[in-house]
Amino acid sequence: MAEAEVTELFDEHEIATRVEELARMAVDRLPGNFVIVGLLIGSFVFVADFIRALHRIGCKPGVEFIRLSSYGLGRESSGNVRLIGETEMDLAGRVVLLVDDIVDTGRTLLYARDLLRERKVANVFTCTLLDKPSRREVVINPDFVGFTIPDVFVVGYGIDYAHQYRQLPFIGMIN
Ligand code: IMP
Ligand code: MG
DSSP: OOOOOEEEEEOHHHHHHHHHHHHHHHHHHSOTTOEEEEEETTTHHHHHHHHHHHHHTTOOOEEEEEEEEEEOSSSSEEEEEEEEEOOSSOOTTOEEEEEEEEESSSHHHHHHHHHHHHTTOSEEEEEEEEEOGGGOOSOOOOSEEEEEOOSOEEEBTTBOBTTBOTTOSSEEEEO
């Protein structure tokens, strides 16, 4: 596939500053013994930085991941979310902070939140680094949002376009 042009939206420093703020916000609202459940693949870089930001302010969360699939190779979510990778930890009775890279239509986060509720977790909070509220098709408002963005297609910092660009240390938009 041809490389698209990437225009920087948030640089490494802006992301790091916001991740520290999100960590403080989470610690203020959640009990000390919560478990982070990241959504693979897109959230892996964010989760890695987020848990270390939490550590620096004295919080030691559990960390788990689930893998969902909804996207094909295009830019639109298929809307058809499937679970393709499971957690190891029993989450029943735990307070969970569900973490994703970006909320677009909201279908992925809603599916994951409902899945966790079915597993009888004590409570689910939701956190996304990026939010595109203008694209929402279902009702879900993340408890913690890093950056609210317009309807643009973003890549980098774990976020891909057709399996590319995850390695970018910044977040950019492609045309
Ligand atoms: P939703 O189910 O429509 O909310 O889509 C959420 C998922 O789609 C996110 O977890 C991302 O993996 C992916 N996604 C949404 N918007 C973008 C984008 O702008 N760039 C890359 N991936 C995106
Ligand atoms: Mg994703």
